[in-house]
Amino acid sequence: MAAKPLASIVSVGLSKFGRREGVYARELFAEAALESFHRLEDFDPGKQIRAAFIGQMSESYERQSHTAPMAANWAGLLPVAATRVEDACASSGAALRCGIMAIKSGLYDIVLVGGMEKMTNLPTPEVTGILATASDFPFEQWNGMTFPGVFALMATSHMHEYGTTEEQMAMVAVKNHKHGALNPKAHMQKEITLDEAIKSRVVSWPLKIYDCSLITDGASVAILAKPKLAKKLSKNYVHIIGTGQAQDTFLMHERESLTTVKAAKLASQEAYKMADLRPKDVNVAEVHDCFTIAEIIAYEDLGFCRPGLGGKFIESGAPALDGSLPINTSGGLKSKGHPVGATGTAQIAELYLQLTGQADRRQVKDAEIGLAHNLGGSGATAVVHILRSG
Amino acid sequence: MSAPRDPTIEEFYKYCSEKKLMGVRCVRCKHIMVPPRSICNNCRSSRVEWTQLGSKGKLTTYTVVHMAPPQFKHMTPYAVGIVEMAEGVKLPSIIRVARLELLKIGMELEADFSTNPQESAWPQWPRYFFKETA
Numbered sequence: 001m002a003a004k005p006l007a008s009i010v011s012v013g014l015s016k017f018g019r020r021e022g023v024y025a026r027e028l029f030a031e032a033a034l035e036s037f038h039r040l041e042d043f044d045p046g047k048q049i050r051a052a053f054i055g056q057m058s059e060s061y062e063r064q065s066h067t068a069p070m071a072a073n074w075a076g077l078l079p080v081a082a083t084r085v086e087d088a089c090a091s092s093g094a095a096l097r098c099g100i101m102a103i104k105s106g107l108y109d110i111v112l113v114g115g116m117e118k119m120t121n122l123p124t125p126e127v128t129g130i131l132a133t134a135s136d137f138p139f140e141q142w143n144g145m146t147f148p149g150v151f152a153l154m155a156t157s158h159m160h161e162y163g164t165t166e167e168q169m170a171m172v173a174v175k176n177h178k179h180g181a182l183n184p185k186a187h188m189q190k191e192i193t194l195d196e197a198i199k200s201r202v203v204s205w206p207l208k209i210y211d212c213s214l215i216t217d218g219a220s221v222a223i224l225a226k227p228k229l230a231k232k233l234s235k236n237y238v239h240i241i242g243t244g245q246a247q248d249t250f251l252m253h254e255r256e257s258l259t260t261v262k263a264a265k266l267a268s269q270e271a272y273k274m275a276d277l278r279p280k281d282v283n284v285a286e287v288h289d290c291f292t293i294a295e296i297i298a299y300e301d302l303g304f305c306r307p308g309l310g311g312k313f314i315e316s317g318a319p320a321l322d323g324s325l326p327i328n329t330s331g332g333l334k335s336k337g338h339p340v341g342a343t344g345t346a347q348i349a350e351l352y353l354q355l356t357g358q359a360d361r362r363q364v365k366d367a368e369i370g371l372a373h374n375l376g377g378s379g380a381t382a383v384v385h386i387l388r389s390g
Numbered sequence: 391m392s393a394p395r396d397p398t399i400e401e402f403y404k405y406c407s408e409k410k411l412m413g414v415r416c417v418r419c420k421h422i423m424v425p426p427r428s429i430c431n432n433c434r435s436s437r438v439e440w441t442q443l444g445s446k447g448k449l450t451t452y453t454v455v456h457m458a459p460p461q462f463k464h465m466t467p468y469a470v471g472i473v474e475m476a477e478g479v480k481l482p483s484i485i486r487v488a489r490l491e492l493l494k495i496g497m498e499l500e501a502d503f504s505t506n507p508q509e510s511a512w513p514q515w516p517r518y519f520f521k522e523t524a
Contacts (some may be wrong), residue, residue, distance in 0.1 A: 129459035138399045139425055140514065143482050144455060144462045144470050152453030153472065160495050162450070202467075205454040243524075253472045254431070254481040258451055 005102040005239035008230035012349035017218035017337040025118040028219035033075035037226040053098040055091030056341035070332035088134035093344030093374030093383030114221035117339035134377035148376040150203040155293040157258040168311035170197035180331020188336030214339025220346035236356040242386035244270030263382035264301040279303030283367040286347035288375040290333040304336030344374040355389040397426040403515040422479040447473040
């Protein structure tokens, strides 16, 4: 028997991702919100949306805290109950979970979830410093660890234990840029070659520039409703049938293994169980490719291939748009961009388009089941959602 | 006898200034933790005591940082890694080697200490680091 929906998604909105000079986070958020309102007919957002959960990582980029009421105000949602949710790069994945709980509890019929981040107004070294704050300060940052650095430690471990290669990691970048080139909202709509990726500048060996996601401005939004109301609100709706979240040790060196993200394994097991589905049932997935190695490890953690075979999985072509399980059709964090707080619900926006047949040139034929995998920091947080077409 | 020191990060770094690398050990299950904390990660017991670690360890994974935040820029490229101590506990560290090409998983390392390397007002911590065994 098909799993009962926890909540339904009746609309999504995404700002243009990229270097958005002269535009603040609140304005990006309003842009995304407006798109989500325009998808609906006879909808009065100010009246019908009674709660909002908004993901944002850091107040340092714009010297601005208390950002949920700010975003809600700019989106024309007052006096909505608005709360900011922060779990580093998984902020809006976690915001989505809050939205699901708000609907499932019966407290609200319709809620808005989303996320935003404005990052490009600061010089790159400063942005790198702010991103590093998602890892431990007194032991990791204090010892010169950077955000690419923590994932580089996992890459070195994966290479050592399973023979994963720098070339296989570069293949992830090439694939995601190929997908992103088809996405008009993506930050970098440009294909790259394997050679370019491998020869690009080293950031934190073994990771190079093209192994890293982009520093991007952007916002994303999804409107959730009680499943009973979904059909009434839109002919294009999808159901959320599984949600999972888990945490792992805050510091990397205390993890059982650095070739896997245990929190992601646990979160996906929880979501699969709730959805009564298995990895082979998934038709399309958006995974957290903050670094190419993270996508390779995600293949394994989500059960798309066996542990250690993530490198072979990308080599096989399976996760390409024309493969057996297209992954990151949006271009992923790598090419669509990674406005940290917006990423979780941006993944949901792509899956919504895929599952309602509106993904244009990126459309995966007959996609019915979609999975989103959103990590926070170095994997101390993982959030997984499973969606089914309506 | 002086009062036992609290299992805090501040005390860990005070020990570093005495050139001691310390962890806390759970009295009940013997699990050792760095950073120190008051609740055992393994068995949840709140009875922990300081224990001095030896200086020998092995490199379990590493990266060479080329692009660093402003306060580390002058050191690039530099190596950071995770070191497993003889006692089994691991810790993150800067790895100082004569040549970065010599870095290898499994290589033997030994702990050393430097005084506060930064000019910022907070924190005024010394730093432990690992280097090749002599």
